[in-house]
Amino acid sequence: MKGWNWDGFFDYLTNTYMLEGAAVTLGLTIAAMSLGLVAGCVVALMRMSPFRVLSSIAYFYTWLIRGTPLLVQLIIIYTGLPQLGIKFSVLESTLIGLVINEAAYLSEIIRAGISSVPKGQTNAARAIGMTEIQKMRYIIAPQAARIIIPPLGNSVNGCLKTTSIASVISMEELLRRTQVLIQEKFMVLELFVVAALYYLVMTTVWDLIQRRIERHFGRGYDIKADTATQR
Amino acid sequence: MQPMIVLEDVDKWYGSNFQVLKSCSLTVSPGEVVVICGPSGSGKSTLIKCVNGLEPVQGGRITVKDMEVTGGRTDLPKLRSHVGMVFQHFDLFPHMTVTENICIGQTRVLGRSQAEAEAKTAALLERVGMSGHAHKYPIQLSGGQQQRIAIARALAMDPIALLFDEPTSALDPEMINEVLDVMVELAKEGMTMMVVTHEMGFARKVADRVVFMDGGEVVEDSPKDAFFASPKSQRAVDFLSKILAH
Ligand SMILES: Nc1ncnc2c1ncn2[C@@H]1O[C@H](COP(=O)(O)OP(=O)(O)OP(=O)(O)O)[C@@H](O)[C@H]1O
Numbered sequence: 001m002k003g004w005n006w007d008g009f010f011d012y013l014t015n016t017y018m019l020e021g022a023a024v025t026l027g028l029t030i031a032a033m034s035l036g037l038v039a040g041c042v043v044a045l046m047r048m049s050p051f052r053v054l055s056s057i058a059y060f061y062t063w064l065i066r067g068t069p070l071l072v073q074l075i076i077i078y079t080g081l082p083q084l085g086i087k088f089s090v091l092e093s094t095l096i097g098l099v100i101n102e103a104a105y106l107s108e109i110i111r112a113g114i115s116s117v118p119k120g121q122t123n124a125a126r127a128i129g130m131t132e133i134q135k136m137r138y139i140i141a142p143q144a145a146r147i148i149i150p151p152l153g154n155s156v157n158g159c160l161k162t163t164s165i166a167s168v169i170s171m172e173e174l175l176r177r178t179q180v181l182i183q184e185k186f187m188v189l190e191l192f193v194v195a196a197l198y199y200l201v202m203t204t205v206w207d208l209i210q211r212r213i214e215r216h217f218g219r220g221y222d223i224k225a226d227t228a229t230q231r
Numbered sequence: 232m233q234p235m236i237v238l239e240d241v242d243k244w245y246g247s248n249f250q251v252l253k254s255c256s257l258t259v260s261p262g263e264v265v266v267i268c269g270p271s272g273s274g275k276s277t278l279i280k281c282v283n284g285l286e287p288v289q290g291g292r293i294t295v296k297d298m299e300v301t302g303g304r305t306d307l308p309k310l311r312s313h314v315g316m317v318f319q320h321f322d323l324f325p326h327m328t329v330t331e332n333i334c335i336g337q338t339r340v341l342g343r344s345q346a347e348a349e350a351k352t353a354a355l356l357e358r359v360g361m362s363g364h365a366h367k368y369p370i371q372l373s374g375g376q377q378q379r380i381a382i383a384r385a386l387a388m389d390p391i392a393l394l395f396d397e398p399t400s401a402l403d404p405e406m407i408n409e410v411l412d413v414m415v416e417l418a419k420e421g422m423t424m425m426v427v428t429h430e431m432g433f434a435r436k437v438a439d440r441v442v443f444m445d446g447g448e449v450v451e452d453s454p455k456d457a458f459f460a461s462p463k464s465q466r467a468v469d470f471l472s473k474i475l476a477h
């Protein structure tokens with residue numbers, strides 16, 4: 001039995017190769033979430049539009065993406081599509097896979113958020129002469145955000161971890177790099193614990209950020225908090 | 232004198248087989264206060280929402296001053312910025328303070344500076360008796376206070392006319408008067424108002440005319456005194472006896 005190697009553990013905890021892997025994971029998450037959020041808004045608006053064609057396309061899209069595993073989608077994009085002459089690099093395939101997934105899930109979250117704003121708000125915004133865009137920006141979106149942010153935060157947390165699936169198409173993110181080092185050094189437990197700790201740090205920091213954002217969009221809803229900040 | 236609001240033979244359907252407004256015609260002159268009443272479901276809310284284009288109509292013509300509401304070529308946001316509306320459930324913006332609620336239309340729609348908007352807001356809060364509440368959120372106010380803020384929000388746009396849809400019917404009885412008092416003041420100052428309400432005391436005090444609706448039709452449109460003294464239609468008689476009974 002080899003036992004636990006503390007020196008090896010601390011070495012890898014500050015290993016640049018591992019830290020870079022974590023940075024890639026973080027970068028993938030940020031890119032996938034921001035692009036996914038934009039695309040998700042488009043899908044959500046299409047889904048809620050009065051035009052049947054648009055809403056059907058959006059419905060089909062979310063049904064397709066949510067109904068199939070990301071792992072399968074990634075392999076189709078990276079390994080399967082070249083068969084038809086469509087080639088994407090590892091990074092491109094990973095980003096495409098993550099973004100189309102986030103867009104599908106986020107569109108449902110966004111749609112629920114927008115639908116939760118009462119119809120009276122729309123009438124009130126229009127009644128003071130706001131255009132549809134002003135109404136969306138100043139009245140509907142901030143109120144929808146309050147509903148959207150908790151599940152959106154969950155999605156960020158999930159995405160940080162889901163990026164690890166891209167290791168199967170050899171994307172050099174945190175998990176892939178952990179596996180590469182294990183091939184060389186055979187310190188399986190130490191390396192996986194280090195990787196787990198990196199994920200934990202990233203998700204914990206995100207938790208703290210999320211709580212601040214929630215507080216911001218919660219203003220006007222919690223009487224006690226509002227009275228306290230007023231003094 | 233050029234009328235302020237004109238409805239000519241307005242028809243409206245919800246879906247293809249439910250006609251909610253049937254050839255409704257109505258004229259409101261500048262400075263006039265017209266009270267609209269009628270049983271639940273008679274189309275009062277629908278009618279008043281058509282005036283500022285919140286609801287589209289399928290037939291007839293609506294004009295406000297020299298702006299045509301119907302016809303599809305109108306800049307509806309622009310029209311609405313000139314016509315204030317107050318709703319049954321106040322519909323203040325819950326994520327904004329009282330001041331922000333009253334400023335947002337001034338700055339974003341009318342293009343006033345923040346300072347200008349805030350000065351106007353302070354004056355309006357004074358006018359509706361809500362000066363001490365500028366930095367509160369709607370959830371921290373009573374219903375009557377919220378409705379007075381909603382009136383201030385509408386007034387901030389310097390409207391040429393105000394539309395009210397049952398402004399007091401969601402309020403506890405002890406709060407009704409604080410809102411009606413503000414409305415009475417507005418009427419006295421010469422504001423043109425269309426008011427859907429069952430507050431017959433208010434109608435008696437300030438209305439010029441009373442319109443009675445039933446089943447999507449304007450059944451009666453009479454000067455206030457004539458309406459209360461001797462309603463022309465049996466339906467209005469029945470309605471009055473019901474709401475005046477309690
Ligand atoms: N969006 C809608 N779609 C379909 N029918 C509607 C819609 N809004 C209202 N109606 C119907 O139209 C009729 C008139 O409604 P409206 O709200 O104008 O009545 P009202 O006179 O204001 O009644 P109340 O005194 O209850 O407020 C009612 O039968 C109502 O059920």
Ligand SMILES: [Mg+2]
Binds near residue numbers: 275276396
């Ligand atoms: Mg109504």
